Every structure is written in structure tokens, then in C-alpha cells.
Amino acid sequence: MIIEVSGLRKDFTVTTKVGRLRRERTVVSAVDGVDLVVGRGELIGYIGPNGAGKSTTLKVLTGVLTPSAGRVRVCGLDPVADRTTLARRIGVVFGQRSQLWWDLPLGESFELLRHIYRVPAAEHAARLRTCSDLLDLDGFTRTPVRQLSLGQRMRGELTAALLHGPEVLFLDEPTIGLDVLSKQAVRGFLAELDRRGDTTVVLTTHDLADIEKLCERLVVIDHGRVVHDGTLDALHTRHGSRRTIVADLDAPWPAGQTVPGAAVTAVEADGTRVTLTLDGRAAGEVVAALARIVPLRDLSVQEPDIEDVVARIYRG
Amino acid sequence: MSRAPLALLAAGFRRYSTYRQATFAGIFTNSVFGFLRCYLLLSVAEEAGSVAGYSGSQLVTYVWLGQGMLATVNSWTPLDLAERVRTGDVVADLLRPIDPLWTYLWTDLGRACFAVLTRLAVPLGVGAFAFGLYVPDDPLVYPVLLLSLVLAVVTGFACRYLIGLTAFWLLDIRGLNMVWVFFSGFASGLYFPLAVLPEWLSTLLWVATPFPVLMQSSIDIAVERGGLGHGLLVLAGQAAWALLLLWACRVVQRRGVRRLVVQGG
Structure with a gap:
């Protein structure tokens, strides 16, 4: 199993002002006892309302946030302790953040990533060609990232996350804010990635069309807990659709x-x-x-x- | 050595080379202030013979090297780090297989290389042409000065990185940054040579703070103050501060990351 999570909890302390000087500290659990097992090559949809704990889970899985309790293994590693080692084996796209260099042309960001991840030149070129064909990047690789449209940038982000051949790809709302055509491009690309079967994909989204078109398996989280883990059909059956x-x-x-x-x-x-x-x-x-x-x-x-x-x- | 540092350095260089107008404006401003400061100090020196032991051409080098180093060490401009911690974009930095400290360091060195070729070289040329710079007796001064400039940039970087790291606790670093800008100007020798201060104060600054390392060290090496032997001692002091502060960056970063709460989900 490439991702193993059991009993994961992540608490945040929230400080609120009470009166003039006194502050009250309350502990809020963003993730509260999540169990999740994902096999190699699976594509799962991880969905839930705003504030359900989706992004928090992803940040714990990628080693950015330290879990408050529970056991987490990704590619057999402890994400927080082995963050930089794990970074070479996973790819991450946060729809609302960029991993590209703002002032540099897209192509130079890719080149920089090749050095940072120490990818052999031939492998890098082959992956870039595949992504470029599927996502149609040719028209804007020389444009500085700050001048790209959101759709172009997101295609660039997906490419950037895949150039080092990650085993797991984490996508946090990759279609947010995109127009219909860009959404289709991204979905088509992910479907192709899933067909090839060597990359595990964890996808969070608010766009349920993403889920319908892409995900066999659906994990629904609400108030920090998993409320459904199974196929879309099972979800319909269980909830009487x-x-x-x-x-x-x-x-x-x-x-x-x-x-x-x-x-x-x-x-x-x-x-x-x-x-x-x-x-x-x-x-x-x-x-x-x-x-x-x-x-x-x-x-x-x-x-x-x-x-x-x-x-x-x-x-x- | 892996290629990543060089690639990051080149990226930092290119990033800043895209801002041409800002570069020209910076050179112009630094040069205008160079003329003002130079005329002022030279007129004082004409009355008294020297200023705090610096003669005419040494003062010219003090002013114009200082004007160039201001942009090269770049103390007045905070690193992107603090803003990226505040907005949560620091996540992307943490998800790289390289420690962000080194990513930022190499990128900043790339920036400094570009600054040396433009914002240091041009004002130095202006100073040399208009007033005549100090010419060292010992040619060994040049390589020592080059090392000293690198260490000044690294030390300045480490200070700015430490300030950026406080964003993990403070979120808003503007107040702290103002304090830093004040001290890094006043105590580094930017406004006046540190030797004009009372001896106890200048000794305190040299021994207990990294500020002189940012500027006065390199200037004193360039004008052979105290000879090459003293220059090497100054260089060793710079190296010690650079290492100490980089180590501090590592320790503070580890603690900061542990308590990280990414803003905005």
C-alpha cells in the first residue's frame, strides 16, 4: 500500500479574545481520526465541504504539517521526518498556490526543477514531451509565469509536478477557477495518467464533475472524519439515490x-x-x-x- | 557538486536581470547619493586632513564601494520568505527535495552576482572616474576583497532569512524589519565609518554584532586599513559570523516548521 493512514488527528489551537486582556485558547480538530489506505496506481477522489479537513490531510500526507496523533506512511516513509526524501517521490499541485518561478519563463522553471530533483536529462525531456503533447504547452513555454492565464498556469503546474516521475500525485483543487476547456484538458490528462496506471493520484475537488469523470473510488470527509469510502454507486445506494x-x-x-x-x-x-x-x-x-x-x-x-x-x- | 546550486544561482541572476528599469533607477540613485556623501566627507577631510584615519582616496573608496555594496548586500529589501510564510506559499518551498535555506541562499547569491555587475560596478566606475579610488599596494587585497564581498552577502542573507523566519511566529515582520534596517545601516558603516564612534562602542559592534561584517569589513580590506594581516583577521571574523548565522537559520527554521500552521487552508 502506497499510502497508509490510521487514526490521523490534527488539532489547531485557536486563540480568541475574551474581554480586554484575557484570551481563551480552544483546540479545534481539523482532522479527527481518519483512516485511509490507498494502493499503488489508484486514483481516489477526496471530497468534503469547506473546512472538512481535506487540505489539512494532504498537508500531513506531504509532510508539511505535523500530525497531532496517528500513524502516517507514504511510500513507506514518515512524511514529516523524511520530508525532503519523500519530496523526490511525490508530486503536489495546490490549485491556489504556485510552485513555479513567478518571474521566469515556464520552460526555465521546468529546467530548474530538473536540476533540483536531479532528473537525468533524457528522462526529463521524455516526460516533458509527453506532458507537452497532452496539455498543449508549446504556445507558452517562453512566457514568464506571471503573464500566464490561470488555465495555462495550471497546465504548467501539473507538468512541473510530474517531471521527476513521482509515485504519488497529490492534487488539491486542480480545476478551481478554470474555464470549461481548461477543465476538460486537465481531466483528460488525469484520465490518461490513470490509464497508464503507474502513478497514484489523490484528488481533492469541489467540482463533482471531476469525480464523476475520473474517480472509481471516493472518500468523503466531513468534520474531520471519513463518512464514506467506496465507489460512487455505493454512495448512491447507501444514501438512497x-x-x-x-x-x-x-x-x-x-x-x-x-x-x-x-x-x-x-x-x-x-x-x-x-x-x-x-x-x-x-x-x-x-x-x-x-x-x-x-x-x-x-x-x-x-x-x-x-x-x-x-x-x-x-x-x- | 550537484548542479542544483548553479541552476538556482543562474535563476536568481536571470530573475533580477529582467528588471532593467529598476536597475537603472537604482544605479542612478546610488550614484547621486554617492556624490553627495563624497563631497561632504572630502570637505571634512580637507579641513582636518583625514576622517577617523581615512585619507582622501580611502574616503572615496569608502563612499563608492559602500554605495555599491548597499545594493549588493541588499539589507533594505526583505526576502520573499516572510511574505510566503504569511500567505502559506512557503508550502511549495517545503515540498522541494532541497532545504529552503539553501534554495533561498543560492538564489540570493545569483541576485548578488547580478548586483555586482551592475549596481556595484557602475557606481565604482563613476567614483573612480570622478574622484579616483584608493589603489591597494598589495595585489593580494583583490582576492581577499572578493571573498569578503561573498561573506558580506552570505551574512546579510542569513540575517534577512532569520528575520523572514520570525514570520512563523509573528506573521507580520514589518516592525522587526524596521529595527533591522535601522541597525544594519547605522552599525554597518553605511552612514559613517565605524571608526568615528567612541572606541568602546565600535569595539562592541565589531565583536558582538554581525553588522560591521555587512559593509565596513570589506571597505577596510579594500583600503588596506591596518594592512593585509588585519584584513585577514577581519575576513576570518566575517566567515565566523556567516557560519554562525547560517547555523542559527537552520535551528530556527526547524522549530518554525514544526509549529507551522499554513494560512488559508
């Missing part, structure tokens, strides 16, 4: 009519449109049953909306 069928009918829906295996949740357009919520039965059976009741004109099956499920979890 259902598929729905919307049918346009040739004749009005008979009032009070029921359908086996589904609940009628809405009747609209003078009874010629019904919405059925499936209780787990296959859509084909329900559609067949529906067709026996009234003639159908048009039909669509809708997958459950991930936003709704997640919002339900966040609300508690």
Missing part, C-alpha cells in the same frame, strides 16, 4: 395508478408526463410495465445526481 424515468405519454396518466418497482413522483403537462423513481429494479422491467398501462411517446432515464447525494451528506 435513485434513478428516475421521465416518460411522455400519448394518453393522460390514470389518477392513482401505480407501477410495480417504481414510485410515481410527479405527473405534469395535463397528465401526459410522469416521473417515476426506481427502487433498484432494472429500468427495462419498469418501462415494460409502464407501456402496458399507457402508450409511450418518449422516454429518458436519468442517473442520480451526484451533487444531490453529496449535498445530503454535507448537510448531515
Whole structure:
């Protein structure tokens, strides 16, 4: 297992003013007993509302923050004690921070990273070519980083994080603030990375489309605790998300009519449109049953909306 | 030696070489103040024969080397470090396989190399052309002076890095930085040669503080004050301060990182 976390806790002390001179110190747990095991080559989505402890977890895993309690191993190393050794084996992108040199052209940042990580020139060139092809960097490698657009910079950040061939890639909101095209570029790139299978990716995001398109496995954290660890489907099942069928009918829906295996949740357009919520039965059976009741004109099956499920979890 | 230090040095050099207008403006300002200070000191020397034991051409070197070193040691400009601690960007520095102390040091040395070629060389040339600099008798002074300049930059860097590190506790370093700017000017020999101070005070500054190492040391070596033997002693003092302060940076950084709370999640 490339990442092993058990019983991880991270407390922060918050000082608040009470009266004129007295200060009260309270301990807040940003992460409160997280267990997490990630295998080599997995791509997991690590999500949760603002302040749930996502970034804190990532900072502990990368060795920037010292855990208050618990055991953490990344690539077999203790992140805090072996931070500089671990740095050669992981890549990190913080969507809201930059690891590039502000005043230098993007290409020079890459060159500098080659020396800092002591990457053999041929390996560096090969990885840079791959990233450049997938992320279309050619147009702006000579532009100083401070003049890049956010989308260009983020593509540069991803490349910078991968040039030393890391075993684990930590991405903290890599699509934040990007336009649709840049988001697609980043997602496409991560999907390709996942297909190759030699890099483990831990992705935090607020953009649930990222999760839907990329992550087999989803870890949801709330108030510092893991509230779900499994596939997206398992999340839907557990939280009662259902598929729905919307049918346009040739004749009005008979009032009070029921359908086996589904609940009628809405009747609209003078009874010629019904919405059925499936209780787990296959859509084909329900559609067949529906067709026996009234003639159908048009039909669509809708997958459950991930936003709704997640919002339900966040609300508690 | 690995290539990373050289690459960082080159990056620091290039970074500052992109700011051409600022470089020209800096050279101009330093030169104007050089003329003012030079005329002032030379007029005092004309009355008294010398100022604190510095003769005419020694005073010219004191002024113009000092004007150039002001930009080379760069005491007045804090390092990015404090701002990066405050905003949390320091995380990116900590996630590199090299200790940030060395990353910042090599980058700052690159900056200093650029400053030597522009903001030190040009005012020195102006001073030489307009007034005539002191010419050392012993050619060994030149290599010793070069080493002394490097140590002045390293010591100045270590001081600024230490101040930057206090951001791990204070978050806002402006107050401390003001105190530093005051002392690094007054006690390094920028405003007046330290020898004009009462002996007990100048001795105290030389022995107990790193400030003279930032400027007065190199100037005294350049004008052969006390001869080369004394110059080597001064150089040894600079090396001692540089090492001591770099060690202090390491110790303080370790403690700072341990208590790090990254701002803004």
C-alpha cells in the first residue's frame, strides 16, 4: 500500500479574545481520526465541504504539517521526518498556490526543477514531451509565469509536478477557477495518467464533475472524519439515490395508478408526463410495465445526481 | 557538486536581470547619493586632513564601494520568505527535495552576482572616474576583497532569512524589519565609518554584532586599513559570523516548521 493512514488527528489551537486582556485558547480538530489506505496506481477522489479537513490531510500526507496523533506512511516513509526524501517521490499541485518561478519563463522553471530533483536529462525531456503533447504547452513555454492565464498556469503546474516521475500525485483543487476547456484538458490528462496506471493520484475537488469523470473510488470527509469510502454507486445506494424515468405519454396518466418497482413522483403537462423513481429494479422491467398501462411517446432515464447525494451528506 | 546550486544561482541572476528599469533607477540613485556623501566627507577631510584615519582616496573608496555594496548586500529589501510564510506559499518551498535555506541562499547569491555587475560596478566606475579610488599596494587585497564581498552577502542573507523566519511566529515582520534596517545601516558603516564612534562602542559592534561584517569589513580590506594581516583577521571574523548565522537559520527554521500552521487552508 502506497499510502497508509490510521487514526490521523490534527488539532489547531485557536486563540480568541475574551474581554480586554484575557484570551481563551480552544483546540479545534481539523482532522479527527481518519483512516485511509490507498494502493499503488489508484486514483481516489477526496471530497468534503469547506473546512472538512481535506487540505489539512494532504498537508500531513506531504509532510508539511505535523500530525497531532496517528500513524502516517507514504511510500513507506514518515512524511514529516523524511520530508525532503519523500519530496523526490511525490508530486503536489495546490490549485491556489504556485510552485513555479513567478518571474521566469515556464520552460526555465521546468529546467530548474530538473536540476533540483536531479532528473537525468533524457528522462526529463521524455516526460516533458509527453506532458507537452497532452496539455498543449508549446504556445507558452517562453512566457514568464506571471503573464500566464490561470488555465495555462495550471497546465504548467501539473507538468512541473510530474517531471521527476513521482509515485504519488497529490492534487488539491486542480480545476478551481478554470474555464470549461481548461477543465476538460486537465481531466483528460488525469484520465490518461490513470490509464497508464503507474502513478497514484489523490484528488481533492469541489467540482463533482471531476469525480464523476475520473474517480472509481471516493472518500468523503466531513468534520474531520471519513463518512464514506467506496465507489460512487455505493454512495448512491447507501444514501438512497435513485434513478428516475421521465416518460411522455400519448394518453393522460390514470389518477392513482401505480407501477410495480417504481414510485410515481410527479405527473405534469395535463397528465401526459410522469416521473417515476426506481427502487433498484432494472429500468427495462419498469418501462415494460409502464407501456402496458399507457402508450409511450418518449422516454429518458436519468442517473442520480451526484451533487444531490453529496449535498445530503454535507448537510448531515 | 550537484548542479542544483548553479541552476538556482543562474535563476536568481536571470530573475533580477529582467528588471532593467529598476536597475537603472537604482544605479542612478546610488550614484547621486554617492556624490553627495563624497563631497561632504572630502570637505571634512580637507579641513582636518583625514576622517577617523581615512585619507582622501580611502574616503572615496569608502563612499563608492559602500554605495555599491548597499545594493549588493541588499539589507533594505526583505526576502520573499516572510511574505510566503504569511500567505502559506512557503508550502511549495517545503515540498522541494532541497532545504529552503539553501534554495533561498543560492538564489540570493545569483541576485548578488547580478548586483555586482551592475549596481556595484557602475557606481565604482563613476567614483573612480570622478574622484579616483584608493589603489591597494598589495595585489593580494583583490582576492581577499572578493571573498569578503561573498561573506558580506552570505551574512546579510542569513540575517534577512532569520528575520523572514520570525514570520512563523509573528506573521507580520514589518516592525522587526524596521529595527533591522535601522541597525544594519547605522552599525554597518553605511552612514559613517565605524571608526568615528567612541572606541568602546565600535569595539562592541565589531565583536558582538554581525553588522560591521555587512559593509565596513570589506571597505577596510579594500583600503588596506591596518594592512593585509588585519584584513585577514577581519575576513576570518566575517566567515565566523556567516557560519554562525547560517547555523542559527537552520535551528530556527526547524522549530518554525514544526509549529507551522499554513494560512488559508
